[in-house]
Amino acid sequence: MAGMQFEYDEEGGTFFYFLLSFWGLVLIPATYYLWPRKVKKEAEEKQIICQCGPCIEKNHRLKANQPWIQAKQKGIKVGLAIGWVIFALLAYKVSKIQLDYVEYDPFVELGIERGASTSEIRRAYRQLSLVLHPDKSTGDSAKFMRVAKAYAALTDEDSRKNWEEYGNPDGPGVTRFGIALPKWIVERENSVWVLGVYAAIFLIILPLAVGTWWYRSIKFTGDQVLLDTTKLYCYFFHKTPNMILKRAIMVLAASWEFDKFHNKDIVERPSDNEEIPMLMRDLPNLNEKNKEKPLCFPYSVKARALIHSHLTRLKLPPNSLELDRQYVLEKCPYLINEMINCVAQLVAGAATGRLAHMPRLETAENCMKLSQMIIQGLEDKSSPLLQLPHITQDMLKHFCTRRRTIRSIREFVAMKSEDRRSLLRTLSDSEYQDVINVASDMPNVEMTVRSEVLDDEDSTITAGSIVTVTVTLKRQSMSELFDKEHIEPEQPVEEDVKMDEVEEDTNQAGESPLRKPKVWEKQKKQKKKGGHGKQKKKVKQVYNWKAAAGVGIAKQGQESHKDPNGTVPSEDQPVTEKGEDSEEEMSAAEESENSGAEDQNPDNDHEPADDDEDWSQYQEEAKKETVLETKAKESHPVHCPYFPIEKQEAWWVYVADRKAHMLITAPVQLCSLKREEEVKLKFSAPPRPGIYHYSVIMRSDSYLDFDQMQNIKLDVKEAKIVEDHPQWELSDDEEKEQEEESEDSDYSTEEEDSE
Numbered sequence: 001m002a003g004m005q006f007e008y009d010e011e012g013g014t015f016f017y018f019l020l021s022f023w024g025l026v027l028i029p030a031t032y033y034l035w036p037r038k039v040k041k042e043a044e045e046k047q048i049i050c051q052c053g054p055c056i057e058k059n060h061r062l063k064a065n066q067p068w069i070q071a072k073q074k075g076i077k078v079g080l081a082i083g084w085v086i087f088a089l090l091a092y093k094v095s096k097i098q099l100d101y102v103e104y105d106p107f108v109e110l111g112i113e114r115g116a117s118t119s120e121i122r123r124a125y126r127q128l129s130l131v132l133h134p135d136k137s138t139g140d141s142a143k144f145m146r147v148a149k150a151y152a153a154l155t156d157e158d159s160r161k162n163w164e165e166y167g168n169p170d171g172p173g174v175t176r177f178g179i180a181l182p183k184w185i186v187e188r189e190n191s192v193w194v195l196g197v198y199a200a201i202f203l204i205i206l207p208l209a210v211g212t213w214w215y216r217s218i219k220f221t222g223d224q225v226l227l228d229t230t231k232l233y234c235y236f237f238h239k240t241p242n243m244i245l246k247r248a249i250m251v252l253a254a255s256w257e258f259d260k261f262h263n264k265d266i267v268e269r270p271s272d273n274e275e276i277p278m279l280m281r282d283l284p285n286l287n288e289k290n291k292e293k294p295l296c297f298p299y300s301v302k303a304r305a306l307i308h309s310h311l312t313r314l315k316l317p318p319n320s321l322e323l324d325r326q327y328v329l330e331k332c333p334y335l336i337n338e339m340i341n342c343v344a345q346l347v348a349g350a351a352t353g354r355l356a357h358m359p360r361l362e363t364a365e366n367c368m369k370l371s372q373m374i375i376q377g378l379e380d381k382s383s384p385l386l387q388l389p390h391i392t393q394d395m396l397k398h399f400c401t402r403r404r405t406i407r408s409i410r411e412f413v414a415m416k417s418e419d420r421r422s423l424l425r426t427l428s429d430s431e432y433q434d435v436i437n438v439a440s441d442m443p444n445v446e447m448t449v450r451s452e453v454l455d456d457e458d459s460t461i462t463a464g465s466i467v468t469v470t471v472t473l474k475r476q477s478m479s480e481l482f483d484k485e486h487i488e489p490e491q492p493v494e495e496d497v498k499m500d501e502v503e504e505d506t507n508q509a510g511e512s513p514l515r516k517p518k519v520w521e522k523q524k525k526q527k528k529k530g531g532h533g534k535q536k537k538k539v540k541q542v543y544n545w546k547a548a549a550g551v552g553i554a555k556q557g558q559e560s561h562k563d564p565n566g567t568v569p570s571e572d573q574p575v576t577e578k579g580e581d582s583e584e585e586m587s588a589a590e591e592s593e594n595s596g597a598e599d600q601n602p603d604n605d606h607e608p609a610d611d612d613e614d615w616s617q618y619q620e621e622a623k624k625e626t627v628l629e630t631k632a633k634e635s636h637p638v639h640c641p642y643f644p645i646e647k648q649e650a651w652w653v654y655v656a657d658r659k660a661h662m663l664i665t666a667p668v669q670l671c672s673l674k675r676e677e678e679v680k681l682k683f684s685a686p687p688r689p690g691i692y693h694y695s696v697i698m699r700s701d702s703y704l705d706f707d708q709m710q711n712i713k714l715d716v717k718e719a720k721i722v723e724d725h726p727q728w729e730l731s732d733d734e735e736k737e738q739e740e741e742s743e744d745s746d747y748s749t750e751e752e753d754s755e
Contacts, residue, residue: 020090027083035080036073050434052389054641061644106150106163118155125151225338226262229255232294233342238355243363245380248339248370250287253304254294255335258328265327266299271320276302279321283308303328311379313642326644329374333647333701336371337669340364340652344666360661368652368667368699375702377642384408384705389438389641390431398423408705413439413481438639440479442703443649445673448472449696449710461685463719469665469681469712471653471696475636475673633671638702650701653679655712658695669701689718 107114110124125147130136132144153159185194221230236251237243243251260266280286280301286308288301306325309316316322343364350358373380376387385391385399388409399406404419406412412420424432450470453459461467638647654667665681686692692714700706 016090016093020087020094023083023087023090027080027087030083031080034076036076049437050389050639050641051430052434052641055389055639058641058644062646106153109146109150110154121151121154221338223334223338225334226256228262229257229335230338230342232256233339234346237339237343237346237359237363238357241357241363242360243366245366245369246285246287248363248366249307250290250295250300250304252332252335252339252370253307253328254297254300255303255331257331257335258303259297259299267324269320271317272302275317275321276305279305279309279314279316282314283312307332307374310377310642311373313377329644332374333371336367336374336701339367340667340669343367344663347663348666358662361656361658361663362661364663364667365699368701371701372704375638375640375643375647376704377640378704382704384703385412387438387639387704388412389434389639390427391435395424395426409439409442409478410444410481410705413478417482440477440482441636441639442478443636443700443706444476444478444481445651445698445706445708446474446476447696447698447708447710448474449712451712451714458720460717461714462717463685463687463689465685465719466682467685467714469655469683469696471679471681471698472676473651473653473670473673473679473698474676635671635673640702647702649673649703652697652699652701653681654697655681655683656695656697657693659693664694667699685714685716689716691715 107116110121110128112120112124116124128147129144131138132147133139134141134144153163184190219227221227232254233251236247240247256262258266260268280288283305286301286305288304290296294300302324306316306321306328309321310325310329316325343359346355346359349355369380372378378386383393383396383399385396385406385408386393399412404415404423406415406423415423421432424435427435448471450472451461452468452470453461453465454468633648633650635649638649640647648671650669650671651673652667652669655664656662657664665683668679668681670677670679681696694712694714696710696712698708
């Protein structure tokens, strides 16, 4: 009986097969992902053409890093080329090895065709023997042995039978299993070196790689933000629920990414002892005397001073503080996004009762406003027109006069060409063209909102149901609004909403609600109204509800509301302050715009859809929910000459209750708005019936004065009573019988136990 035999490769042939396959698995994906690609023409065309001083300086700074990038690309190309040369050599070696493993065929050894007769076999053997016999001058003993073996296999019956059955004239041989490793690896002379290599790989390199990966995984979040920084944000947001913008800057500057003990990239220079105090003297309201830790640490004060110097557009020493400021600014977008996520998590925790204090809506919006300020290098009360190139603070006085009032870029774009050129007559033609180029590439987003209930058979919004708010965003360029004098103004997000009231209605003409004038705006005189006129009555609702975890985030406002009589309303039902004509205050335009789910499905008597249709609809909704995660984060470039790196447009979309100052849904960051995108926001409806007013807000992370808000009205109906299943309904007689049976069973078990 034939046995088995394991053997190493004597010549290392099979080992080359292993190397070729392994090298191909590594080289082909590496070439696909690492080979440098040229910039697409579409990306080059999207670049905003601007020749202002800050843009030129930024382009020079970015191009200064290109030699290193080009050297890196050349190194990658050379490395991949060497890898393909090695792959070609391995393939050539493997192709040569295949010749050594030819199946034994006696007809081939004798040089005759299959089916040859016995006389032909003997004749061929004699001819080869005369040439290959060892006694001859041309003899070859090795070849003669193969020829003799072939002759015996074809003339002897037993040998021929063994060859036909087992492929070997000698009969069945030992089954051999080859190991794809060269034999010199297991030789005694090389054992020390082989063991040393194994020890280096499995005892040093592999544990070091795993330990490094584990250390980074427990140190950073998914967005590469330090976990200590995330804990710091949560602590301050929980400590200060209503965080103003100035304190948000202090918390941002206190991030541990700017501390050299947490980040090795931070550089501290001896010149900081002289330059930082000089910079702090030029920055008022820096609040450097704050003794709260870590806001008072030197790294935090330095980062805070650098951020304020960026917002005021101060010039810094190019070889010291300017480099530090660029590094701090590059980290800010990721840190601010983490701050917003922390606010949303704390609101969700407060909604489920795990936390006592809930951050207010203004805290999250101040963080979003801070992102806009850092990207554009502007302060909170700066004019949005300063985002355009060549526009200075001294020129703003010409934008607001008795003849004209231009406060936003949208109004500036809608001017006539001659009026616009006359307004900027101090600029040269090239500078004026820069202003037009930048303004024309700015976003003009159209937002449409629809609220409905998708998961139930009845689309009516009932208490506790899951409400889906579908927000459709269509992005166009501002160039389409040029020379349009009469445009419908967008409804801006109110930054200065009073603590006890919010504007609920919009007029039929689509005018924006009143807002507090900015510093640069000319305040208009208002006529005093008589005290005997009828005042508009507002409808106020107070509710206390907690949304389901992962679906909606909300909590009762911390303020108490009283009715005109001075009594505090109960928490079980919404309270309405009714006045004269209070029910007729809602205009027809608002009712048509803010219609609830009943408008989406006016006919509630139709038959329910089939199960197949419901399942297909569910699959489509599931695909739409994950489409934002799979898309590439690429939208449109942002004109931000004071920001050190290139920036792409991004938008935050969320639902909020501005009256109660709280978030209803977590802000969703949309980074792929090229032309049109759809976002679905889900939350739980309030647990009590009534009319509720929410706001769907869209905020830019890069531009000032481009935010939008639309009010929605939810007509929450009373939840339907779930009827018992017919199988669960029991008559009185059946209930009595079950009770008697249970008593009998209890009595019987007691008797058995006593026995």
